[in-house]
Amino acid sequence: MEILRIENVKKYFTSQKAVDDISLSVHQGSIFGLLGPNGAGKTTLIRMITGIFFPDEGRIFFDGRKFNVREDVKKIGYMPEERGLYKKMKIGEQALYLARLKGLSRSEALNKTKKWFEKFEMQSWWNKKVEDLSKGMSQKLQFVTTVLHEPKLIILDEPFSGLDPVNTNLIKDEIFRLAHEGATVIFSTHRMEQVEEICDHIILVNKGKKILDGNVQEIKKQFKENLFSVGVDRPFSDASDYLPFRIMGQKNGKQVIQILDGKTPNDVLQYLIQRGFEIHSFQELLPSLNDIFIKLVEGTSPSRAFEQLN
Amino acid sequence: MQKILLIIQREYLSRVRKKTFIIGTLLFPVLYLLLVFGAGFIAERSKTHLTVAIADETGLLNDSLIKRYNLLDPSSTFKLVRVAGPDTFNYSREGYDAFIHIAKLDWERVTENPLTMKTRKSYGINTQELIEAKLNSIWDEIKNIKHGIDPGLISILAGNKIQLKTLNETDRQQDSRIANAIGLIAGLLMYLVILVYGSMVMMGIMEEKTNRIAEVIVSSVKPFEMMLGKILGIGLVALTQFILWIVFIFLIYNLSSVFGKSADSSVTQIVGSVQEVFSGINIPLILFCFLFYFIGGFFFYASIYGAIGSAINEDIREAQTLSFPVTMLVVLSILVMTAAVNDPSSPLAVWASIIPFSSPIVMMARIPYGVPGTVPWWQLIASMVALVACFVITTWIAAKIYRTGILMYGKKVTWKEMLRWAFRND
Incomplete structure (x- = not known):
């Protein structure tokens, strides 16, 4: 079942087409990666999903119905890229306040805040102020305030920036758990290794347009270049005759080869066995999302030039 | 909501x-009260009591007149002194804070030039005004006597003045x-x-x-x-x-x-x-x-x-x-x-x-x-x-x-x- 469907959404600002006709669909319980270079329109898209902006054109459906900002924002938790908390406010009160703004009653908010503070070992922070916290600590707090009201849709913009590995894992596990319990997570980031690890489905946005949409494994297959890493007992240079593959180089003591068009891995293996090579390993090398990302957005100026709109 | x-x-x-x-x-x-009361208090305190030596060569002043005005206005004490040379008179050694010399002139010409009060320290304008006012009260009495006006009549005349206040009838405003x-x-x-x-x-x-x-x-x-x-x-x-x-x-x-x-x-x-x-x-x-x-x-x-x-x-x-x-x-x-x-x-x-x-x-x-x-x-x-x-x-x-x-x-x-x-x- 899909929790969020966006149809042909557009948002133009005076100086640029921030979001230019994007459609997407997010399934409940999935972890959805929203990728794109700086200035691609990710934040604008997220702001439309969180009801901060209204789209100029297009429609948004939330939980099967037309997006109703007043009601549906209670079911959304949003953690912006630039973290924001009241510096001078006590941490416990702050968590309560933000939860109550999402429509929780006082006692509900109090129960849930306590539960989460316990889980993240933050009980001793209750009467401290945000200005007393380190960057990583306030990040944890920000995450707690985002998910405290048990939103159906959690939008996290760069949730791991500034976190140490221990806390990164803590939050990562929490994201998996929340998704497992039925919450949907939209995860916006530049860190591709995290996307590969966490996301089921991704879209890639560039210059306000969607340029890639699909399951992570499928996308990788789609962009594969028939590269394999082969572990053999002696270098290929010994074999001088006709090859069913091209030698690309070496990596970690293994040969990297590209199988030629019309040939299969079996052809390669047969060839190697016939030539008396002893094969220790044979593995397909799928492109990393990072490679795909760079390949697709290469040539885009780092910060989008301001286009003149009519 | x-x-x-x-x-x-x-x-x-x-x-x-x-x-x-x-x-x-x-x-x-608290600050407001301090300001209001403090200002009054400070103004009151800043008036220094001076003992003033007066060398009068006109002969218009006498001890009983001075004594009467010292009682009337105790903000300063006047004392008549006889000095040989007013320019060399060391009033501070004699225990005075200030010295005023009235030169020998016809009484009508005393006010032609300002009198000088010599001091060793600077005093506030308030102090000077008080002494000036006291001298003028004495001077008024001397003038009245010279012109033959009865002092009793003067006090009657001074007290008898018209006072005006506005009554806004629509608002019955008092003041x-x-x-x-x-x-x-x-x-x-x-x-x-x-x-x-x-x-x-x-x-x-x-x-x-x-x-x-x-x-x-x-x-x-x-x-x-x-x-x-x-x-x-x-x-x-x-x-x-x-x-x-x-x-x-x-x-x-x-x-x-x-x-x-x-x-x-x-x-x-x-x-x-x-x-x-x-x-x-x-x-x-x-x-x-x-x-x-x-x-x-x-x-x-x-x-x-x-x-x-x-x-x-x-x-x-x-x-x-x-x-x-x-x-x-x-x-x-x-x-x-x-x-x-x-x-x-x-x-x-x-x-x-x-x-x-x-x-x-x-x-x-x-x-x-x-x-x-x-x-x-x-x-x-x-x-x-x-x-x-x-x-x-x-x-x-x-x-x-x-x-x-x-x-x-x-x-x-x-x-x-x-x-x-x-x-x-x-």
Whole structure:
């Protein structure tokens, strides 16, 4: 079942087409990666999903119905890229306040805040102020305030920036758990290794347009270049005759080869066995999302030039 | 609605609980009292008692005359001395603080040149004036005797003067001086509230923006609710402060009237005059108008300050540049107010009390003079309607600026740009 469907959404600002006709669909319980270079329109898209902006054109459906900002924002938790908390406010009160703004009653908010503070070992922070916290600590707090009201849709913009590995894992596990319990997570980031690890489905946005949409494994297959890493007992240079593959180089003591068009891995293996090579390993090398990302957005100026709109 | 209440609650409590609020609220009346009483006290203390040696060569002064005036005016002690050379007379060694030499002249020519009082130290102008006044009293008596006027007759003539006071029949106002004082205080308080709490709204919004909490909040509530909650919350803080001050005044007034009976006569005098003040003016009307103009004026200016706060980035100088014209309007109002309080029916005062940007301050200076005598009903109603209409408009405009500004980073904003946001169709 899909929790969020966006149809042909557009948002133009005076100086640029921030979001230019994007459609997407997010399934409940999935972890959805929203990728794109700086200035691609990710934040604008997220702001439309969180009801901060209204789209100029297009429609948004939330939980099967037309997006109703007043009601549906209670079911959304949003953690912006630039973290924001009241510096001078006590941490416990702050968590309560933000939860109550999402429509929780006082006692509900109090129960849930306590539960989460316990889980993240933050009980001793209750009467401290945000200005007393380190960057990583306030990040944890920000995450707690985002998910405290048990939103159906959690939008996290760069949730791991500034976190140490221990806390990164803590939050990562929490994201998996929340998704497992039925919450949907939209995860916006530049860190591709995290996307590969966490996301089921991704879209890639560039210059306000969607340029890639699909399951992570499928996308990788789609962009594969028939590269394999082969572990053999002696270098290929010994074999001088006709090859069913091209030698690309070496990596970690293994040969990297590209199988030629019309040939299969079996052809390669047969060839190697016939030539008396002893094969220790044979593995397909799928492109990393990072490679795909760079390949697709290469040539885009780092910060989008301001286009003149009519 | 519930969310606005929540925001108001946070804005209110986070400020009222602050130490600075509590200290400020307590300190202001204390400082005010210190200022009022302290100034009087210091002025009293700064008059130094001098022992003045007078060498009189005209023979007009004599010991019994001097002694009588020393008793009459004990602020200084005069003493007649005989000296060989007035220029070489060492008065400080003889135990005097000052020395005045009156040269040998015909009595009518004594006043041709100023007399010189020689001193070793500098004394305040107050001291000099007191000694001058004492000398003149003595001189008056000498003149009267020389002209053959009976001193008894003089005192009769001096006491017999016409006194004038105005009775405004429509308002049954007792004393325009009291209205003047109340008008001045009310206008100044209004000025204080608008500047202090208006810029508090601006700084609060700016803080939310630079803290990036704004984006978190607007994903839960509408920007308009967020702005309104802030303005209302801070407005309530200002109101709380006022109510506390009124309570303080009431307490001080009651305490002083209890202690006043046994204590200082000056305190009883003040209590008496306060009682007189309150019986002479229409307190419910003044309080109602104060509340009305407080709310109207605060909304009018706070929404403008709020819009500015949403448009600026971390740079405090940017805030000053953008808020300067607004602050100038407030300062201009206070200038008009000081004129209006002395001439509450002048055209300047009338118009400034109707035009919304100055009406909260200027009208409050006029109202104590009386409604409908000094301020006709039509003026009061026109002023109130204009103010309400204007604060609705400024709040609406501010909300539109706020909505764009609060999520706009890194761009230096001008008034022109802000107005474009306000009148953009979307």
